[in-house]
Structures are given as C-alpha cells and as structure tokens.
Amino acid sequence: MKTLPRIVPLILTLTVLTTIPAASPAASKNDGRPDGGTLAYGEYGRPATLDPITSNEMISLRITELVFNGLVGIDEKQAIVPELAERWEVSQDGRTYTFFLRKGVRWHPRDGEAPRLFTADDVLFTHNIMMHPKTITPLKVRYEFIEKVEKLDDSTVRFTLKRPILNALAKFSFKVIPAHGPANPQYLTREDPFVRNPIGTGPYIVKSISADREIVLMANEDYFKGRPHINKFLSKPFADQNIMTQAMMFNAIDMLVLVNPRDLPELQGDRRFVLQPYNALSYAFFGYNLRSPLLADKRVRRAFTHAVNRKEMLDAFFNGQGTIISGPFAPGSWAYNLDVQPLPYDPAKAVALLNEAGFTPGPDGVMQKGGKPLALSLKVPIEKESEAVKRVVLAFQNYLKAIGVSVKVEFKEWQAWKDAVFAEHDFDVILASWVFDDSADISSLFHSAEIGPWKNNFGGYSNPEVDGLIVESKLTLDHEKRRTINRKLHALLAEEAPYTFLWTLTNYSGYHKKLRRVAIHPYKFFSFADEWFIPAAEQK
Amino acid sequence: MRRYRQAAGEVGERRERSRWRAATTADLAAVGYGLLVVALVVISYTLGAVGWLPDDPARMDMARLNAPPGPGHALGTDFLGRDMLSRLIVGIQAYFLPGLLAVATSLALGATLGVVAGYRDGRAEALVTYLSNLVDSFPRLVLILLVIAAFRADIYYVMLVVGITGAPAIASLIAGKIQFLRTKSFIEAAHVLGLSTRVIVVKHILWYNCAPLLIIQATLGMGEAILVETSLSYLGFGVQEPTPSWGNMVQAGANYFFHGKFWPSTAPALAILGTILGFHLLGDGLNNILESKSAP
Numbered sequence: 001m002k003t004l005p006r007i008v009p010l011i012l013t014l015t016v017l018t019t020i021p022a023a024s025p026a027a028s029k030n031d032g033r034p035d036g037g038t039l040a041y042g043e044y045g046r047p048a049t050l051d052p053i054t055s056n057e058m059i060s061l062r063i064t065e066l067v068f069n070g071l072v073g074i075d076e077k078q079a080i081v082p083e084l085a086e087r088w089e090v091s092q093d094g095r096t097y098t099f100f101l102r103k104g105v106r107w108h109p110r111d112g113e114a115p116r117l118f119t120a121d122d123v124l125f126t127h128n129i130m131m132h133p134k135t136i137t138p139l140k141v142r143y144e145f146i147e148k149v150e151k152l153d154d155s156t157v158r159f160t161l162k163r164p165i166l167n168a169l170a171k172f173s174f175k176v177i178p179a180h181g182p183a184n185p186q187y188l189t190r191e192d193p194f195v196r197n198p199i200g201t202g203p204y205i206v207k208s209i210s211a212d213r214e215i216v217l218m219a220n221e222d223y224f225k226g227r228p229h230i231n232k233f234l235s236k237p238f239a240d241q242n243i244m245t246q247a248m249m250f251n252a253i254d255m256l257v258l259v260n261p262r263d264l265p266e267l268q269g270d271r272r273f274v275l276q277p278y279n280a281l282s283y284a285f286f287g288y289n290l291r292s293p294l295l296a297d298k299r300v301r302r303a304f305t306h307a308v309n310r311k312e313m314l315d316a317f318f319n320g321q322g323t324i325i326s327g328p329f330a331p332g333s334w335a336y337n338l339d340v341q342p343l344p345y346d347p348a349k350a351v352a353l354l355n356e357a358g359f360t361p362g363p364d365g366v367m368q369k370g371g372k373p374l375a376l377s378l379k380v381p382i383e384k385e386s387e388a389v390k391r392v393v394l395a396f397q398n399y400l401k402a403i404g405v406s407v408k409v410e411f412k413e414w415q416a417w418k419d420a421v422f423a424e425h426d427f428d429v430i431l432a433s434w435v436f437d438d439s440a441d442i443s444s445l446f447h448s449a450e451i452g453p454w455k456n457n458f459g460g461y462s463n464p465e466v467d468g469l470i471v472e473s474k475l476t477l478d479h480e481k482r483r484t485i486n487r488k489l490h491a492l493l494a495e496e497a498p499y500t501f502l503w504t505l506t507n508y509s510g511y512h513k514k515l516r517r518v519a520i521h522p523y524k525f526f527s528f529a530d531e532w533f534i535p536a537a538e539q540k
Numbered sequence: 541m542r543r544y545r546q547a548a549g550e551v552g553e554r555r556e557r558s559r560w561r562a563a564t565t566a567d568l569a570a571v572g573y574g575l576l577v578v579a580l581v582v583i584s585y586t587l588g589a590v591g592w593l594p595d596d597p598a599r600m601d602m603a604r605l606n607a608p609p610g611p612g613h614a615l616g617t618d619f620l621g622r623d624m625l626s627r628l629i630v631g632i633q634a635y636f637l638p639g640l641l642a643v644a645t646s647l648a649l650g651a652t653l654g655v656v657a658g659y660r661d662g663r664a665e666a667l668v669t670y671l672s673n674l675v676d677s678f679p680r681l682v683l684i685l686l687v688i689a690a691f692r693a694d695i696y697y698v699m700l701v702v703g704i705t706g707a708p709a710i711a712s713l714i715a716g717k718i719q720f721l722r723t724k725s726f727i728e729a730a731h732v733l734g735l736s737t738r739v740i741v742v743k744h745i746l747w748y749n750c751a752p753l754l755i756i757q758a759t760l761g762m763g764e765a766i767l768v769e770t771s772l773s774y775l776g777f778g779v780q781e782p783t784p785s786w787g788n789m790v791q792a793g794a795n796y797f798f799h800g801k802f803w804p805s806t807a808p809a810l811a812i813l814g815t816i817l818g819f820h821l822l823g824d825g826l827n828n829i830l831e832s833k834s835a836p
Contacts, residue, residue, distance in 0.1 A: 242795050262799065316602040382776065387619065387795045394620055394782055398600050409781065
C-alpha cells in the first residue's frame, strides 16, 4: 500500500511495468525511431525517497518506474509480459511459481565500478529486505501470501505461496533492487544512502540531484530492452502548482504529469500541446474517525453524505471531469457495483437523520446531543493544499454548516498531518484519495485487523460482516464468485458510510507535441517511457 | 498651577494653529486622504461588526465562481462564489482590533522607555538604548514566525510582537524630544513650582508636547500592522479560511490571476494599497505640519 499525493493521497497496491523483450541486449532498439533529446517534466513536489521499497508517494513511484524493473510487467493492453524473468512456470496447485531470469542483465554502474550482473540473489535479497520487520514499507501486507522463496540456480528462483491466490502473477511485478545496493543488507530505512542514490536495471540511471531537488536521469545505454530513445529525463519539482502550467506554456518544461483541472481549457486551446487522459483507478473521499463517539453512529455519517452536494462541487470545481461514486471501489474496476446509487443531495433528509440519531439544534444553531455540540475538526495537509483541495474542504464546511454541523478546517504540515491521521488518530474528518491497481483489494482499508498505527484503516472501521466478506473474497479463486462478494461488500460499505465517497476524476497529462508515441500507465505513468521519442528535428 | 496649565495650553494651541496655516497643499491633501481612509476603515469596521453587509460573506454561489463585478456583486465573487465586497468589509476585522493592540503596545512601551531614557541620564539611558538595539537587530518576520512556531498562529500574539518591535523607534524619538524639552524654561518653571516628576512627564511633556508625535507614530504603526497581518495571511500563517482577510483573499485570488480573472486578487490588493498608503500619508502629512523644524 502506498500513500500518494493526488488530491491528498494514499495509494493502494502496485501493479506493473513495461514491455517487449529486445532482440539483443545493450543495443539500440533498432525500430527506426531516433534517439536523443531531453524531456523535462513538472512534478508536484520533491520525492522523499527514490527506491521502490520505502517510497510511498506518487512522485517517487514515477521515478522508480524509470529506474527499476519487476520480474514481470504489464503491457499497454494490461497483459502480463516478461521483464526481468524471461519465462515462468506455475505448478498445478497454483502454489509454486518458478521464474527463469533473463541472462546478461546488468545493474546500473556505480561511479568507478564495473556494472554487476543481475542474478537470482538479487530477487531473494529484494524479497527478504521487503519482508524484514524493520523495513518500513507499504508493500509488506501485499506480499504476505509468499511463504518462501528459493534460489534454484543463478538464473532461476522459485516462490512458494501460502495458498493459491487470484492474479498472483501480476503481483510479481514488484521492483527488484540489487543486493549490493543498500548499505545495510538486512533492512532498508529512509536513512540508507541507497534511497537517495539508487541503482536499478531500468531504462534510466539516476545521475544527479541538484540542491533544489531537480533530478537528472540519463538513458541506460545498456538497457536490456534496448537503449531508451530519449537521452535525458529531468524531473523538476514545483512548490507552487499554479505556475506549472505556465512553466509549460513558456517552454520551461515539456510535460505535466497531471494537469490542474482548471488549466485544461487553456491547454486545449493551444496547438503546441497534447492533452492525454489516463484513467487512474482512484477516488477521493471524506474519511471519518469512527473512534469519535459523534461519528460512531452511521446515521450521522449518512447525514453528512446527504448534506454534501457532490454534483455541484464536481461541476463547479472540476468542470464536471469525473464520476460520482457510491462505494469503496474505483468505478473503472470490475468490483464496482453499479446497482448501488450514490446517496442523493438532500439536506432535509440529513437533518432528519441527525434528529433520529438524537441530535437537536442548540442555542447557537449547532446540533447537539446531551449538551455535546456536533463540532468536528477536518485536517488537511498544507503542503498539498491546491486550490481544488481548498475549494472542496471549504465547500464541505459550508454544506455541513447548513445542517447545523460545525467543522473546523485545520491546514497541517504534510508530515504532521500523516502523524495525526495514521499514528495518533487525532482527527475527526480527512479529505484523501486512494489509488488502486486492478486487484480491487480493499482489505487494508476496512478490515478490522488493519486498525493500528500506520495502517490504512485509519478511521478504525470494524464490522465482522465486512471482515468476513473481505477474507472470503481473498480466498476464492473463482473470479465470478469474487465479483459477487465484492458487489456485496460495495453495497454494505455504501450503507455503512465509513467514508463519504466523492468521485473519480479524469486525469489528464499534458505534453509538448514534439514527444511521440507517448503511452501512459494509469498511475505509474512512466512504464512505457523507454519507447517515447522526439523527432530529430525537434531535439533542439 | 491651574493658571500655568492653561497658559501652556494656549501656547501649544497657538503654535499648532499657525503650523496648520503654514502647511503646504500637498501635506494638507495627504492628511485629508489619510483621514478619509481612517474614516472609511472605521465605518466599514462598524458595518462589518453589526453585520450590515451587501451579502452574507460566507454564502457560496457555486454557479458563479470568480464572477466579474456586476449586479448583485459590486466587486464580483471569489473562488467559491462568495461576495467580494462583503468579504472586503469583513476582512477589516482581521486587522482592526489586532492593529490597535499593536499600536497601543508600541506607544505605551515606546513612551515609557523614551521617558526613562530621556529623563534619566546615564545608565538608564544606556540600558534603554541597549534594549532598543537588541530588539532592532532581530528581523521582525523571523521573530513573528518564531512566536507562531512557539505558540500558535494567533494574530494577537503576532501583533504583540509587532507592537514590541515598533517600540524602540518611538522610544528614541521621545527620548530625543525630552532631552530637548528638559532645557526649556517652562519645564524648569514647573520644577521650581514644585510639581512632581510624574505630572511634569505625563502632562507637560507627553501630553502637551509629544501628542502630535505619538499620533504620527500611531498612524504609521497602524499601516505597518496592516501590512504584517495581510502578509502573514497571504502566506497562510495569519487568518485562516473561511474567515476573510485581505491577505488570504489576495492569495486565493492570485491563483486565477493568469486565467484572466484579475478582480478576486486585485480588489483586496488595491484595498491594502489604498489603506496602508492612507495611514502612511496621514502620518507623513502630520509629521510635516506638526513636527517640522522650519515651522515657527
């Protein structure tokens, strides 16, 4: 599980990477497309770490996508393709996976050292470091299904699973790191120099990080799928999102990973740029702290959902570029239950629900119960404070005021916000968003075993029925059955309203039209970047 | 004693009247503009305090975000469709009382230190000078951010800092004035008449002779306080949304400035400009008229 900064972040799970085994390693792609040129892209901030294990935000994730590879990848058509593993065998009972690794793949060289070969030891090393109790990584819960991993020879590894699981192969897309990479071979922390100066097997090599955190990535001449076309990637962090689009209009950068919705019309009208939608499996929501006695009653949470006019916000703030959702899955996911309708905007119903839950208007107009006012704190990380976030939280505050609920908006520094929400659970409401892969696994969000410091069930939601369905869904190997269970889960969680589910936004990347053959992975973004190119005439 | 007080008053009045008569048109215009601004601020503050506004400053009109000025919204709407004019008027609350606190603090502290330094020689003066230099040597914004970090982003704490850091300037002005007045015959006469030091300092020096100076410093201090409040709110440390402050209004509006929607940031920015200019011109004009050395 990863926390990602989008509207205010958190990612769920990981999928995969790129494509097409090259004929001969360490050579040009020989596809007739030109090499050369530089791509400078605007980022929403500075990544905390650059390795695939400790990173927990979109900014880092995008960089690791350029630097590392998994055993398997996913191509543009969502099919699983070989990557560091050339081929694989799955046992009859679905419990053992044997990967035959690509030979001759070399790690990026360190200064003054010859590049080392990628071997089975690196795969074992990555698994062990990922599962080490002292390694803090959102990936751990995702790989608990692995019982053991063995090296059969230098280019063969075998994974034994605790139980057969659905779509297991896709999970072997985790990024492999070199055994000679981290300074500490036991576990990986954010203090390890490797997290700032990583080496991988991927198409781009981290060359340098400037004082203002501009990251320079150079093409890996030795890349096993053939040298990537574009010579140099530059990741430029922008503290102020508002000038990112302007920066591109003035040619300071060539690409925006995510265009601010309000800048869309401007870019649409400019023929120098291409706008490309990509569908992230994600959604935004208001999450409630169910530890608070005020919010423990589901009628109160449903009242809030009725009080919020989601359609109005989506239209006014995002030009209607998105879909309102009713439950815990992204609407593009197979698990999403279209039969469940989002609760309608109905302030009168909201007030009635609050009355039913025992709240009556107090002298100051704020609803109260037993002398205790319905006053809540809404915590928002200030670092990610974009105009859109500000608008949504202030509109939320206003909607709830209309039904007699007082909301205090507190803008907090990013780390302080994470501490308050995930460690201390000191909040009533947050605005956040989850990003999923296609496995639609919501166990870490709503299973009661996931309540605790730094776990994703931050609101402390606990319901034996939901727990049962989640476990059942994980154990079943039948896709249709799993779909039925997830549809039931969707209906149940929509009814229980541990969140006020908001919407999925359509993401747009914007880039200069000199960039060609741009394919974008829904949320890892740069998975296919080694195939992108710039025509020779436009390389400057 | 009574007669003496009247006599001193007459002397002062006559002097001030003649100064007003001799004032240049520019100075009078500056003072006039400044007084107009002060009147507008006070009236708007009162309107905001009693809630007599063109529209509810918290009401959002989601169908009209960043609407241009027009009927219903004389100055347009902001990024959440709220009425700009009402928010501008209510925004005065953000600095009015805190600003007065800052001014009162620096006047009280400055006058006290100034009297101590000016009326007592030697060590007291050295100590006051030392303290003033100490406060002056600290960058004000750093000090404010320090206070915000140590306590919380409360505008009254901030204004206390603004008041304290404004005190040394006033102290040195008062001290200089007192040192000059001490040699005057009417002070010596007061001493001879056996008046207490307290009466001489408060009444004869501060009240009769330093009042113009203090008023000038108060207007300049108010301008300074408004600037600090709006700057902090602009940076997100001051008044928090949804409460309006001219600073956070400029900040919110600035995001849309390059999208051809200039009024949400321009209106509060002009309000800040006009108001601070008003306070400064008032102070400057008064200074030229009442304190200039060339006047009779």
